Amino acid sequence: MEKTRVAIVGMGTVGTGVAKLLLDHGDRTARHAGRVLWLEKAVVADLSKPRTIDLPAGVLTDRVEDVIENPEIKVVAQLIGGLEPARTITLKLLEAGKDIVTANKALLAEHGPELFDKARSLGRSIAFEAAVAGGIPIIANISQCFSANQVQSLLGILNGTSNFILSQMDESGADYETALQKAQQLGYAEADPTMDVDGSDAAQKLAILAHLSFGSWINWREIPKVGINTFHATDMQYAKQLGYRIKLVASATLINDQLELVVAPTLVKKGRPLAEVRGAYNAITVVGDAVGDIFFHGQGAGQMPTASAVVADMIDTAVGRTDITFRRLELWSQRDSGIALRATSLLSSRYYMRFCASDKPGVLAEITGILGRNQISIASVIQHEPTTVESALGTAANQVPIVIMTHQAPEGAAQKAVEQIQQLETVHGPSIRMRVLEK
Amino acid sequence: MEKTRVAIVGMGTVGTGVAKLLLDHGDRTARHAGRVLWLEKAVVADLSKPRTIDLPAGVLTDRVEDVIENPEIKVVAQLIGGLEPARTITLKLLEAGKDIVTANKALLAEHGPELFDKARSLGRSIAFEAAVAGGIPIIANISQCFSANQVQSLLGILNGTSNFILSQMDESGADYETALQKAQQLGYAEADPTMDVDGSDAAQKLAILAHLSFGSWINWREIPKVGINTFHATDMQYAKQLGYRIKLVASATLINDQLELVVAPTLVKKGRPLAEVRGAYNAITVVGDAVGDIFFHGQGAGQMPTASAVVADMIDTAVGRTDITFRRLELWSQRDSGIALRATSLLSSRYYMRFCASDKPGVLAEITGILGRNQISIASVIQHEPTTVESALGTAANQVPIVIMTHQAPEGAAQKAVEQIQQLETVHGPSIRMRVLEK
Numbered sequence: 001m002e003k004t005r006v007a008i009v010g011m012g013t014v015g016t017g018v019a020k021l022l023l024d025h026g027d028r029t030a031r032h033a034g035r036v037l038w039l040e041k042a043v044v045a046d047l048s049k050p051r052t053i054d055l056p057a058g059v060l061t062d063r064v065e066d067v068i069e070n071p072e073i074k075v076v077a078q079l080i081g082g083l084e085p086a087r088t089i090t091l092k093l094l095e096a097g098k099d100i101v102t103a104n105k106a107l108l109a110e111h112g113p114e115l116f117d118k119a120r121s122l123g124r125s126i127a128f129e130a131a132v133a134g135g136i137p138i139i140a141n142i143s144q145c146f147s148a149n150q151v152q153s154l155l156g157i158l159n160g161t162s163n164f165i166l167s168q169m170d171e172s173g174a175d176y177e178t179a180l181q182k183a184q185q186l187g188y189a190e191a192d193p194t195m196d197v198d199g200s201d202a203a204q205k206l207a208i209l210a211h212l213s214f215g216s217w218i219n220w221r222e223i224p225k226v227g228i229n230t231f232h233a234t235d236m237q238y239a240k241q242l243g244y245r246i247k248l249v250a251s252a253t254l255i256n257d258q259l260e261l262v263v264a265p266t267l268v269k270k271g272r273p274l275a276e277v278r279g280a281y282n283a284i285t286v287v288g289d290a291v292g293d294i295f296f297h298g299q300g301a302g303q304m305p306t307a308s309a310v311v312a313d314m315i316d317t318a319v320g321r322t323d324i325t326f327r328r329l330e331l332w333s334q335r336d337s338g339i340a341l342r343a344t345s346l347l348s349s350r351y352y353m354r355f356c357a358s359d360k361p362g363v364l365a366e367i368t369g370i371l372g373r374n375q376i377s378i379a380s381v382i383q384h385e386p387t388t389v390e391s392a393l394g395t396a397a398n399q400v401p402i403v404i405m406t407h408q409a410p411e412g413a414a415q416k417a418v419e420q421i422q423q424l425e426t427v428h429g430p431s432i433r434m435r436v437l438e439k
Numbered sequence: 440m441e442k443t444r445v446a447i448v449g450m451g452t453v454g455t456g457v458a459k460l461l462l463d464h465g466d467r468t469a470r471h472a473g474r475v476l477w478l479e480k481a482v483v484a485d486l487s488k489p490r491t492i493d494l495p496a497g498v499l500t501d502r503v504e505d506v507i508e509n510p511e512i513k514v515v516a517q518l519i520g521g522l523e524p525a526r527t528i529t530l531k532l533l534e535a536g537k538d539i540v541t542a543n544k545a546l547l548a549e550h551g552p553e554l555f556d557k558a559r560s561l562g563r564s565i566a567f568e569a570a571v572a573g574g575i576p577i578i579a580n581i582s583q584c585f586s587a588n589q590v591q592s593l594l595g596i597l598n599g600t601s602n603f604i605l606s607q608m609d610e611s612g613a614d615y616e617t618a619l620q621k622a623q624q625l626g627y628a629e630a631d632p633t634m635d636v637d638g639s640d641a642a643q644k645l646a647i648l649a650h651l652s653f654g655s656w657i658n659w660r661e662i663p664k665v666g667i668n669t670f671h672a673t674d675m676q677y678a679k680q681l682g683y684r685i686k687l688v689a690s691a692t693l694i695n696d697q698l699e700l701v702v703a704p705t706l707v708k709k710g711r712p713l714a715e716v717r718g719a720y721n722a723i724t725v726v727g728d729a730v731g732d733i734f735f736h737g738q739g740a741g742q743m744p745t746a747s748a749v750v751a752d753m754i755d756t757a758v759g760r761t762d763i764t765f766r767r768l769e770l771w772s773q774r775d776s777g778i779a780l781r782a783t784s785l786l787s788s789r790y791y792m793r794f795c796a797s798d799k800p801g802v803l804a805e806i807t808g809i810l811g812r813n814q815i816s817i818a819s820v821i822q823h824e825p826t827t828v829e830s831a832l833g834t835a836a837n838q839v840p841i842v843i844m845t846h847q848a849p850e851g852a853a854q855k856a857v858e859q860i861q862q863l864e865t866v867h868g869p870s871i872r873m874r875v876l877e878k
Contacts, residue, residue, distance in 0.1 A: 021587050021729060032586035034767045129584070135730040137584035144760070145568070145576035147471035148460050148750035273712060273736065290460060290747035291574040294737035297712065298730065308729035311587035319767060321583070321760050328473045328758060 002035040004318040007067040007098075009043040009089060010079035011060075014103055014130070016053050017307030018077050018314075023055070033315040037075075041067050064089055068096045075317045077310050078102045087111050094124050099322065101313040103130035103306055109204035109220045112211075116331050125326035127313035132205045133158060133282045135305030136298040137312070142212045142286060143329055149288030151213035153253040155437075156284035157277050158205040160300040161196035162228045162248045164188045164280045166236075166265075170245055175233040188280050199225035199248065199263040206250040206263060211331065213252065213286075214259055216339040224344045226264040231432050235354055238382070238403050239267050244352075245275040246434065258342040267352050267436040273297065274437070347411035350379070350436035353404045353418060358426040360398075367402060367421050374417040377407040399428055405436065441474040443757040446506040446537075448482040448528060449518035450499075453542055453569070455492050456746030457516050457753075462494070472754045476514075480506050503528055507535045514756045516540045516749050526550050533563050538761065540752040542569035542745055548643035548659045551650075555770050564765035566752035571644045572597060572721045574744030575737040576751070581651045581725060582768055588727030590652035592692040594876075595723035596716050597644040599739040600635035601667045601687045603627045603719045605675075605704075609684055614672040627719050638664035638687065638702040645689040645702060650770065652691065652725075653698055655778040663783050665703040670871050674793055677821070677842050678706050683791075684714040685873065697781040706791050706875040712736065713876070786850035789818070789875035792843045792857060797865040799837075806841060806860050813856040816846040838867055844875065 006022070008015045022029065022039045030036045042055055047062045067073055076098045080086040086107050090100060091114075100119070102108070108115070108131055119126050129139045133156070142151065157163050161183060168179035180197070183189035195201045200220070207220035228248050239246050244267035253260045268275040273295050277283040282300025287293045299305040316322045357363045364383065371378060382403040406414070418433050445461070447454045461468065461478045469475045481494055486501045506512055515537045519525040525546050529539055530553075539558070541547070547554070547570055558565050568578045572595070581590065596602050600622060607618035619636070622628035634640045639659070646659035667687050678685050683706035692699045707714040712734050716722040721739025726732045738744040755761045796802045803822065810817060821842040845853070857872050 017729075025587070025589070028589060029587060032767060136733060137580055140579070140584050141576055144755065145579050145751050146747065147754050148464070148468060148747045150464070150467060271710075271715070273715070276710070276712070288747065290456075290743040290750075292738045292741075292744050294575060294735070296733065296735060298733035302731075304729040305731050308585065308587045308727060311729075312584050315586050316583065319763050321763050324758050324760050324763075328471060 001030060003038045004033070004035050004074055005038045005040040005072045006075045006077070006314060006318075007041040007043065007073045008039065008077045008079060009064060009067060009093070010081070011042050011044045011051070012079065012081070013303045014306045014310065015042070015077070015079040016051070017303040018079070018310045019053055019055065021307055021311045023053075029311060029315060033318050035318060037314055037318060040070065040073050043067060067098070068092055071097065073098060075099050075101065075314050077314060078104070079310070080104070081106070083107060083110055087115070090115055091118055094118050094122055097122070097124065099124050099317045100126045101310055101317060102126065102128050103310055105131035105201075105204050105208060109207050112331070113217065119326070125317060125322045127317055127322045127326070128208075129313045130306050130309035132208055133284060134160070134298070134300040134302060135308055136282055136284065136296045136300065137309065138209065138284055138296060139212065141294075141296070142209065143325060146286065146288045146291055149290045151254070151286060151288050153251065153287045154206070154209055154213060154284060155249060155251045155274065157247055157274060157282055158250045158284070158300070159196055159202040159248060160280035160282055161189045161193060162202070163277060163282070165197065166228060166246060166248065167278045169233055169236050170240070173233065173237070176229050197229055198227035202248060202250045202263045206252060206261060210252045210259065210261060212329070214254060214339050216259060218261065218341065222341060223261045223263060224347070225262070228265055231265060231434065234401070235432055235434070238354065238401075239352065242267075242382075242403075242405065243270050244268060244436065245270055247274060247277070249274070249437065254339070255342060257339055259339050260342045260347055262347060262435070265434050267434055269437065272437070344411055348408055349411065350408055350438055351406045351414050352432070352434045352436055353406065354432040355402045355421060355427050356399050356429045357402050358398060358428070359400045360426070363426045364402065366424055366426065367404070370420045371404070371406070371417050374413045374420075376409040376413055376417055379405040379407050440469060442477045443472070443474050443513055444477045444479040444511045445514045445516070445753060445757075446480040446482065446512045447478065447516045447518060448503060448506060448532070449520070450481050450483045450490070451518065451520070452742045453745045453749065454481070454516065454518040455490070456742040457518070457749045458492055458494065460746055460750045462492075468750060468754060472757050474757060476753055476757060479509065479512050482506060506537070507531055510536065512537060514538050514540065514753050516753060518542055518749070520545070522546060522549055526554070529554055530557055533557050533561055536561070536563065538563050538756045539565045540749055540756060541565065541567050542749055544570035544640075544643050544647060548646050551770070552656065558765070564756060564761045566756055566761045566765070568752045569745045569748035571647055572723060573599070573737070573739040573741060574747055575721055575723065575735045575739065576748065577648065577723055577735060578651065580733075580735070581648065582764060585725060585727045585730055588729045590693070590725060590727050592690065592726045593645070593648055593652060593723065594688065594690045594713065596686055596713060596721055597689045597723070597739065598635055598641040598687060599719035599721055600628045600632060601641070602716060602721070604636065605667060605685060605687065606717045608672055608675050609679070612672065612676065615668050636668055637666035641687060641689045641702045645691060645700060649691040649698065649700060651768070653693060653778050655698060657700065657780065661780060662700045662702060663786070664701070667704055670704060670873065673840070674791075674871055674873070677793065677840075678791065681706075681821075681842075681844065682709050683707060683875065684709055686713060686716070688713070688876065693778070694781060696778055698778050699781045699786055701786060701874070704873050706873055708876065711876070783850055787847055788850065789847055789877055790845045790853050791871070791873045791875055792845065793871040794841045794860060794866050795838050795868045796841050797837060797867070798839045799865070802865045803841065805863055805865065806843070809859045810843070810845070810856050813852045813859075815848040815852055815856055818844045818846050847877075
């Protein structure tokens with residue numbers, strides 16, 4: 001049987017998983033690829049580090065040149081994280097005639113245009129199923145399966161770490177810090193969780209999906225984003241009482257040829273599939289104008305789900321499917337899709353708002369008056385007993401929490417109204433404003 | 440821009456949807472395919488029938504020879520339902536050098552080996568995304584995206600008509616006949632709904648998915664199946680009280696290199712995604728040994744979702760991806776996967792059982808005694824008040840319904856026990872036995 005020689009650069013968790021699939025299940029990949037994917041080299045930074053996998057003699061090396069200079073190696077799983085040296089190594093591998101498979105979403109979100117131009121100019125390809133949503137094959141589905149559609153919207157939970165933390169808070173009533181510590185203990189969050197909890201990771205993934213779906217090349221930094229550490233555990237309980245769960249939702253919606261993008265903690269109606277995504281799982285709803293809504297749910301990270309996506313890409317690359325798809329997609333090319341980002345102030349949503357106000361007459365009238373003057377219509381108001389807020393929010397005894405659910409309102413107006421309410425002498429501490437998914 | 444000339448044979452609901460996508464959104468398909476998919480011919484049985492679409496002059500014809508004899512036409516969406524003349528026309532199209540895209544699952548389930556052998560021997564391809572689960576791209580996902588996995592199980596709702604009827608019964612408390620009539624009025628069920636409600640349609644789709652996932656070529660008639668008209672609306676209410684919904688579940692599970700296949704009304708725990716699939720939607724969970732569980736949910740039928748799948752296949756065929764995939768998959772080939780069907784008597788499950796028994800002492804002891812002698816362990820028993828069963832089941836006034844949930848038990852033992860219980864003088868009318876999904 002024909003052999004395609006492949007290499008792995010970066011033997012972290014995912015790299016080790018890829019090696020396991022190639023070595024332990026070579027018959028399977030051979031059957032699906034019609035050829036053996038032969039692991040020729042696995043490049044590591046430190047040869048002395050203990051490994052959880054036994055590699056055949058001669059495979060392990062700390063010299064990436066062993067891959068670059070070996071013309072027999074055709075496909076490389078480039079699994080180094082971060083921007084450098086990942087970028088430089090990827091460019092060198094492309095120049096050496098290798099097709100690339102990668103799981104590095106930060107690299108694509110940051111250097112996509114450069115890397116894809118280079119690959120195109122050299123007649124090579126870059127596959128990246130594993131870069132978004134781990135085991136969920138969302139890249140293949142959007143770029144191939146829905147190709148008869150204009151995607152109209154994407155809505156998803158794209159970051160497993162933050163979803164794990166939010167699930168913890170929801171299920172145990174834990175506050176953010178406690179839930180984060182548990183996530184770190186269990187290996188779901190890194191020592192520095194910033195990119196996961198502040199929405200950056202989800203914004204990078206959303207930028208990639210939006211590029212695939214709408215053709216527009218978006219700088220992920222321009223996507224409005226709010227982290228999950230911006231509200232109180234008590235807000236989660238209030239949301240629950242109202243019939244919602246709080247999720248870090250990434251969404252992209254096409255409105256009159258403009259793209260509305262946002263990553264933010266969002267109230268999602270209980271029972272709706274997106275609300276029930278637990279732990280480190282990811283989920284995405286794609287709405288196409290022909291296919292309607294298709295919902296995907298699966299493990300968004302982890303060794304074997306991500307390795308499954310990498311090896312599927314390696315097979316696709318070895319058999320020639322990736323080459324065809326890559327050339328058709330024109331990813332990160334100069335072609336202008338004509339789709340512009342919608343200004344943040346135009347974003348429109350229902351809102352959950354929570355204020356801490358002095359427990360005296362006229363306060364609610366002041367707050368609702370400001371909302372009214374900003375043309376924001378109120379759907380419901382809950383004023384909780386002072387005792388609740390004291391213990392839960394740690395505010396003074398003469399304060400009450402006021403929870404307001406609004407009807408649809410522009411982001412600009414909602415922001416302005418909350419700023420004005422904050423300036424009231426009778427309103428104390430941080431005010432909270434979160435989007436609410438309508439359906 | 441390059442043109443690939445295509446044709447549609449069969450302008451029913453789906454064929455008309457395909458023509459709409461090709462004609463109204465030609466720019467979109469051209470962008471994704473890198474070439475124009477040019478609709479050269481659309482073959483209908485009756486030229487005089489009114490159409491909901493205006494086709495360009497010269498496209499509509501009632502002569503399939505206009506397609507067969509035109510060497511410029513490369514890709515044909517063969518959308519005639521049923522077995523003949525669909526089979527003969529498909530063979531002629533293949534012989535004339537056309538690549539085929541089809542939505543006809545019955546044709547594949549029945550004549551798959553003949554058609555695929557013919558296509559292979561002629562160097563042609565057959566794509567059939569639209570044959571299973573409408574808009575959900577389950578064929579592409581199993582055959583490409585999960586190619587690094589051994590699929591371990593499939594679990595799905597694959598028939599929208601029966602799911603619509605069950606949802607009606609669940610939501611409104613309607614009985615089967617009333618729900619079926621509503622489905623027929625709304626166009627979700629055909630005048631003769633047999634294939635949909637008796638599980639045949641789901642079994643054909645399951646046979647196709649199991650072939651893709653496990654390599655074994657299964658005659659769909661050998662799949663044990665139970666229809667949705669085999670239980671009473673009251674059972675749905677009892678199931679609900681126990682925390683379950685009744686769904687027509689199709690499942691394939693690999694156990695020690697043997698395949699367990701079944702299509703049957705099944706109790707699914709409320710809140711579990713499969714239990715919450717409403718109306719004419721479909722859903723499938725695929726479990727792979729690397730990727731874990733991936734859940735898909737979307738419209739399982741309908742004009743545009745199905746047309747979306749057909750046109751995606753036409754694009755894949757025009758650009759060459761289908762050719763690569765088709766040759767690798769060895770579908771319906773002579774290759775033996777070594778996976779045999781597990782005997783029905785070995786199937787194992789938890790069971791919901793419901794009996795109507797005389798309301799006198801010792802009856803419950805007789806029933807539970809028979810279960811015990813068949814090694815079936817009882818998880819819970821509910822004996823309802825006589826008044827309930829009278830009105831709901833229409834049985835005599837001195838009878839009570841007894842609902843029993845068992846622990847895991849072999850199908851053979853469960854069947855035998857129910858037969859023995861039925862023979863008791865104190866047990867009346869039909870007894871009900873349904874599988875229960877454990878997780």
